[in-house]
Amino acid sequence: MAPAGRKKVLHKIADLIEAEALALTVLGVRDNGTEINMALKAEAGSAAGTFRYYAEALDKVYGEIAPTAPNVLGLIHRDPVGVVGAIVPWNFPLMIGAWKLAPALAAGNSVVLKPAETASLSLLRLADICAEAGLPDGVLNVVTGPGHITGEALALSMDVDVLVFTGSGATGRRLLEYSARSNLKRVYLELGGKSPNVVFADAPDLDLAAKTSAMGIFRNSGQVCVAGSRLLVEASVHDDFVARVAHHAAALQVGDPLDLNSHIGAVNSETQLAGNLGFVSDAVAEGATLALGGNRILQDTGGTYMEPTIVTGVAPHHRLAQQEVFGPVLAVTPFTTDAEAITIANSTDYGLSAGVWTASLPRAHKMIRAIRAGIVHVNTYGGSDNTVPLGGVKQSGNGHDKSLHAMDKYLDLKTAWIQL
Known part of the structure; x- marks a missing residue:
């Protein structure tokens, strides 16, 4: 299909997502x-914006003419890779699905999309929407099923040219093994993080920093890849700042995710909740202090809910400081110098996101350069859009979602060397 045709289809997909944004969002929330x-904003709103972004981007991606001798023409073509396999998680299926699907389609590929087995409803509806928008039959296939069956088959397929995945490190390792066992397909991984949120005593507004830091870990019950799950606080303001964060966290209402008065919804499953609580009990056993929460919340409607939880005195080597919880649990660690903050921030295997709060511009730039992370927020946490890439370093993965850089995963470079 010509670029103008692909653009028209992607815009139509965005139109249809916006037209039934509430229904799509409710499908996801029920999952x-x-x-x-x-x-509403993070799922349907974000997905529609993503399709529009790549609809407008797709005809701005050009080939190149190489500087060569006068009697030679060197052309660099950008061709679609072919078939893309995409495996997406349960926390934001529509948003992350759009991050994979929109640039892959914009580049001219076909996609086999596998949702998480606990959150497939919104992506199944998206498949219908894509067909209604005029996407040719077979260009998008949404295939459900458990990871060890459907995901494994997709990763081992000799017909899949590129595999993209957001999820756990353990699964990411298996996907790399499956690539080696099959056709050596390229594999791009976003594997979560243990993101440090570093607060200096000279932060321009400590209360704003506290409120933003609370939402940076507790929204969606902490089930966010870039969540600021490690709070590093300069010792001189540590007690005051932790009290401020606890004050804002205690005011958050946890309850029915379909209730507009709820600030925080449910934990995804009983298994996830049990894991969250286990992290907290282990941290306390290692000498940390439970400053807020730490318990399951029982609701009349049933379901899995957990209190926003703050644990202080977490040593950098503790399990709570090293491993991704993916729950509403904040680990707090004090520091005294810039160098110590950098050392602690970089002390995990992850490198997805980070935050820095300071009024010093030189210090901010120093921290941006020193912290190993794919994105560093300064005097804010979260909120980036499609104009900038999202990706990690170290064991947070490789490759990028969002921005024009995301299209690199879905395009092959082909050189034409022409003797004139």
């Missing part, structure tokens, strides 16, 4: 428990 106030 994964995200509070609907957040999900």
Whole structure:
């Protein structure tokens, strides 16, 4: 299909997503428990914007003419890779699905999309929407099923040229093994993080920093890849700042994700909740202090809910400081110098996101350069859009979602060397 045709289809997909944004969001919330106030923007709203972004981007991606001798013409073509396999998680299925699907389609590929087995409803509806928008039959296939069956088959397929995945490190390792066992397909992984949020005593507004830091970990019950799950606080303001964060966290209402008054929805499953609580009990056993929460919340409607939880005195080597919880659990660690903050921030295997709060511009730039992360927020946490890439370093993965850089995964470079 010519670029103009692909553009028209992607814009139509965005139109249809916007037309039934509430229905799509409710489908997702019933699956994964995200509070609907957040999900409306993060799921349907974000997905529509992503399709529009790549609709407008696709005909701005050009080939190149190489500088060569006068009697030679060197052309560099950008061709679609062919078939893309995409495996997406349960926390934001529509948003992350769009991050994979829109640039892959914009580049001219076909896609086999596998949702998480606990959150497939919104992506199944998206497949219908794509067909209604004029996407040719077979260009998008949404295939459900458990990871060890459907995901494995997709990763081992000799007909899949590129595999993209957002999820756990353990699964990411298996996908790399499957690539080696099959056709050596390229594999791009976003594997989560243990993101440090570093607060200096000279932060321009400590209360704003506290409120933003609370939402940076507790929204969607902490089930966010870039969540600021490690709070590093300069010792001179540590007690005051932790009290401020606890004050804002205690005011958050946890409850039915379809209730507009709920600030925080449900934990995804009983298994996830049990894991969250286990992290907290282990941290306390290692000498940390439970400053807020730490318990399951029982609701008349049933379901899996957990209190926003703050644990202080978490040593950098503790499990709570090293491993991704993917729950509403904040680990707090004090520091005294810039160098110590950098050392602690970089002390995990992850490198997805980070935050820095300071009024010093030189310090901010120093921290941006020193912290190993794919994105560093300064005097804010979260909120980037499609104009900038999202990706990690170290064991947070490789490759990028969002921005024009995302299209690199879905295009092959082909050189034409022409003797004139």
